Each structure stands twice: as structure tokens, then as C-alpha cells.
Amino acid sequence: MRVLIVSSTTQTSKTGVTAHYNRLLDQLEGRVESVQLITPADTPFLPKKIIGLLRKLAALFGQNGRVLWFELENFMSVWVSVRAKGADAFDLVHAQDATAGAGASLGLAKRVPVVMTCHFNDDPLTEYKLGFQLSDWTHKRLATWYRYVFNHNDSFITVSDYIKRTSAFLRPQGAVCEVIHNGVVFPTEQPRHESDDFIIISVGTLEERKNQRLLIEVADELRSRGLTRFRVWLLGEGPKRREWEQLVHEKNLQDYVHFLGFQTNVPDYLRKASLYVHTALNESWGYSITEAIASGTPVLALATGGIPEQFNRTGPGLLPVSITAAEMADVILNYQDARTRAVLAEEQLAFARNRFNLDVMIDKHLAFYTETIMGRQPLRNTLNPVVEL
Known part of the structure; x- marks a missing residue:
């Protein structure tokens, strides 16, 4: 052929x-x-x-x-x-x-x-x-x-x-x-390289539809609740980068929110992260979600477009599109415990491995x-x- x-x-x-x-x-x-x-x-x-x-x-x-x-x-x-x-x-x-x-x-x-x-x-x-x-x-x-x-x-x-x-x-x-x-490729082993800090990662073009501004607001909410040992990594470039960098500066979140730009070795970053959070308001699929699951990183994502098709019927990890920063902060705080994150990651991996290989x-x-x-x-x-x- x-x-x-x-x-x-x-x-x-x-x-x-x-x-x-x-x-x-x-x-x-x-x-x-x-x-x-x-x-x-x-x-x-x-x-x-x-x-x-x-x-x-x-x-x-x-x-x-x-x-x-x-x-x-x-x-x-x-x-x-x-x-x-x-x-x-x-x-x-x-x-x-x-x-x-x-x-x-x-x-x-x-x-x-x-x-x-x-x-x-x-x-x-x-x-x-x-x-x-x-x-x-x-x-x-x-x-x-x-x-x-x-x-x-x-x-x-x-x-x-x-x-x-x-x-x-x-x-x-x-x-x-x-x-x-x-x-995506699902490794036979899941080598994790998490740091001592609680790292929240998101991958995608920095644009209105991808909605990473919500994560900046979540970071502000987490800090206001006394959480200090956390980081938000935003991977990707896009038209909203300058505006959102300014927002981070205005909220004095430079120590917490980091713009890492476009990266070719995304799985390496995913394996270092504690939690992957996908904030897109609409998405045909969400390839980075699949990459995160394959990397053994637990995923939280808004239930929009084709995203729910990556999760089983009970939908562990799916969040309502109307979720506020305060509500998302509540959910994220539930996953501070490594064992709780591991349960979510294992359940998502079991569902995805043979379907999205x-x-x-x-x-x-x-x-x-x-x-x-x-x-x-x-x-x-x-x-x-x-x-x-």
C-alpha cells in the first residue's frame, strides 16, 4: 500500500x-x-x-x-x-x-x-x-x-x-x-520522578479555549488556603501567554505558576508531576490527557467535547465545565495524598491502556x-x- x-x-x-x-x-x-x-x-x-x-x-x-x-x-x-x-x-x-x-x-x-x-x-x-x-x-x-x-x-x-x-x-x-x-505508547513500567513539591501540570496552546487562566486563579486560591509547597507548570505557547504572565505578576504568583513554553519531551515533565489538570472549555479529544494517563499521572479534566470518552462510565477525574476556581481547589486538595493520587492514576490507566494504545x-x-x-x-x-x- x-x-x-x-x-x-x-x-x-x-x-x-x-x-x-x-x-x-x-x-x-x-x-x-x-x-x-x-x-x-x-x-x-x-x-x-x-x-x-x-x-x-x-x-x-x-x-x-x-x-x-x-x-x-x-x-x-x-x-x-x-x-x-x-x-x-x-x-x-x-x-x-x-x-x-x-x-x-x-x-x-x-x-x-x-x-x-x-x-x-x-x-x-x-x-x-x-x-x-x-x-x-x-x-x-x-x-x-x-x-x-x-x-x-x-x-x-x-x-x-x-x-x-x-x-x-x-x-x-x-x-x-x-x-x-x-x-500513545503505554510503557510496560511507569517510572515516576515526582519532586517533594506538589506539581500541577497542564499542556496546551495558551489560548482562551484552553482556559489556563482558571489554573492561575486556582493557584491563587490554593495559596490563600495556606498551601505553599506547590507549583503549576504550564507547557505551551500561544496568544494569551503575555496577558496571563501579567496576571501572574499582578497576583504575585511568580513563585507558584511557571510558563515553560513549548516542549518536545512532554512525557518527561508528566512523570515529574503530581497531577495533570486539563481546563479546556472544548476539545475534540485532548491528546495530552492520554499522554498523562500513559505516564501514570492522575488526571482531572473538564467534561467537555470528546474528553469524557477517555474515562470510564463512573468518570473519576471528570469535572463540570462550570466549575469555579474555589471548587477546583477543593478537588485538587483532595489529591494531596500520594496514595489517593495513585488510586486515581491506576484506575484511569486500566481503562485507557488497551483502548488508546x-x-x-x-x-x-x-x-x-x-x-x-x-x-x-x-x-x-x-x-x-x-x-x-
Whole structure:
């Protein structure tokens, strides 16, 4: 099997999408005949120059122009790069977004089936609506665009049942959609390196949706209750870092809250932590939660999006989305005792080990690839109605 992975996100981007397809590249090597990656970074020189000039023209139309051009640019970049390879070079395309998938499909003259993984947190239209102040006209154009590109992807993978439900309106009628949960390596042993301090860790982009501000407020609450030997480690970069660093300074929490930036060796930090706390207000899955569980670190997380699918039915570790800083501090204080944390970690690990194992994830991908190649893809010309926002 010759697999081509395509994405609008380049390998230099520090995102979950990049981490996901890098894992696929690594794990598929040796298990398929060949696996290649194409992103906009692979665009040939002359088309890249032309696209760059058009990008400057699109910027004249402000944010609306930049957003619409961003989609079209990624489509054209993948289309021209894939077209140079030719359809005979591949048996299957695995797209990491709908735009790249459509570009690859058309670049290969619709001769190669395309599987697309849905990485968004609800659906791409909602993410644009929440992330940008765009005109109604632009939202309608985006709805039309996503109807078009989704219909040029043959079958779909979602990382959670939650995303399978929320993105259903964009998929072509009758399209095959498989839920394949993210997977990580679960070590046979769980070497822990906890310090004497009580360390609370959280991993993710520093942004409004990830909601790390709540942990800063929790730190303030813990200190006010007399707890002094604790630290909060925030791993990641993002648009809110400067604002939240200022908040830490204003609350005089510099000794307690530490911004550690983007780290490539996240499991090393997780094994040193006492407790992992995930504060995201919405999440398609929450890969760092899975990493924490695999590292033997007990997890507390808001019960939102696809996150509850990582916990058993009794939900030990799940917290209400409406939780306040004071209420979260109460919960965290219950886990000061190492034995209590160990019980939670063991229960979460027992549930996750065989469900969210990396080998299981890769095996399911390979099976789905084979099914798609064998003809499970739906008719391409079955269109969805235009979504009005």
C-alpha cells in the first residue's frame, strides 16, 4: 500500500495536527510499501511565488480576504504539489483537513481514494465563527467552500464520537465515517520522578479555549488556603501567554505558576508531576490527557467535547465545565495524598491502556485504509445543502 499524507499544516507548525501526522509517518514506515507527506511547504518554486503575490492582494481586503485566501491558497498548494507526483504513485491519500484532501483528490484526477481525519473541535465553520470577526457574506462563502471540499473526500475518520456527531452535517450523505481514538505508547513500567513539591501540570496552546487562566486563579486560591509547597507548570505557547504572565505578576504568583513554553519531551515533565489538570472549555479529544494517563499521572479534566470518552462510565477525574476556581481547589486538595493520587492514576490507566494504545490506533488506520481502497467510499456527487450561518 502506497500512502500519501496531505495537510494544510506544515511540519514547522507546533500543533496537534502536525504531531498526529508525524506519528502516522513514523508508525506507517515499514508497515506499508511507502508513505509520503505533502504540505504547502512542498509547493514548487514558481507556483509558490505566484501564490505569494496573490496573498498580498488578498490582504487588501482585510481579515475576510485573508481568511478566504488562506483556504484557497492551501487548496492550490496541495493541488499543484500532488499533481506533479501523479495518480499512479499512490493507492490512498490520507488528508488531515478537508481543503488539503480536496486539493489532493482533484490533483490526482479523482483516481485515488481520499480518507480525511477531522481534527477540528466542533466543525471548521464554527471555529471560524468563534475565532474571527467575519462578515455574513464571508461566512456564507466559507459554508459553500466547505460543502465543496468535504464532497471531494471519500471517507472520514474522527478522533471521537463527539466530533462524528458535530461534523455530520458537512459529510456527504452516506459517507463512511470511522471513530479512531488517538493512541500513545503505554510503557510496560511507569517510572515516576515526582519532586517533594506538589506539581500541577497542564499542556496546551495558551489560548482562551484552553482556559489556563482558571489554573492561575486556582493557584491563587490554593495559596490563600495556606498551601505553599506547590507549583503549576504550564507547557505551551500561544496568544494569551503575555496577558496571563501579567496576571501572574499582578497576583504575585511568580513563585507558584511557571510558563515553560513549548516542549518536545512532554512525557518527561508528566512523570515529574503530581497531577495533570486539563481546563479546556472544548476539545475534540485532548491528546495530552492520554499522554498523562500513559505516564501514570492522575488526571482531572473538564467534561467537555470528546474528553469524557477517555474515562470510564463512573468518570473519576471528570469535572463540570462550570466549575469555579474555589471548587477546583477543593478537588485538587483532595489529591494531596500520594496514595489517593495513585488510586486515581491506576484506575484511569486500566481503562485507557488497551483502548488508546498507539499500536491499536495504527492497526485501525490500516484496516480503514484497506476498506476504503476496496470500495467503501461513497459517491462523490452526493452533495450536502449549503449551510447558512
